[in-house]
Amino acid sequence: EPEVTQTPSHQVTQMGQEVILRCVPISNHLYFYWYRQILGQKVEFLVSFYNNEISEKSEIFDDQFSVERPDGSNFTLKIRSTKLEDSAMYFCASMRLSNSPLHFGNGTRLTVT
């Protein structure tokens, strides 16, 4: 069964550094999402992406965050200048049609020191 893959599984970075989290969505999917989960807290929506543009973003997704679909297969989340509070699991998800389920990857654990 096709799945969403995320790399790396664990990323350690220093405060103030830029980090790029990578995702390969399921190949025929059209909608893409990033979520995050701080340890012990809820899964939080960050951003959705459709037709090569952001369709919705949350308050968390400020100017430090950006997303890109640089080619036909990858979907990336960039954090320009990481803060300690950015430490979390980041989940990528994709969806084929607008009324179909989201499928999630197993996440990247980001640790900011």
Add this chain to the structure above:
Amino acid sequence: DAKTTQPTSMDCAEGRAANLPCNHSTISGNEYVYWYRQIHSQGPQYIIHGLKNNETNEMASLIITEDRKSSTLILPHATLRDTAVYYCIVRVDKAAGNKLTFGGGTRVLVKP
């Protein structure tokens, strides 16, 4: 999207059916009920979804009341690997795609 209310936690016995309730009394006519689960910090896993009819797949059954104000996810024969946090989410269909909004879910512990 309508809010949902789920028990914080529940235990169930291995091999028995697990019935997970969800209340969504403010659901609108065009909102679907989705169930996901999250096993120990893995990514959320899709289980099942429905609009108003009962649904069944290889993982579970979804029973939606006639007034659609509540639903029950049934895991027919719970195994230890079903220990997870289960999320009931209602979502409206939008042409540009719509996010899922996760609440706290129900922490299910399957015991031997």
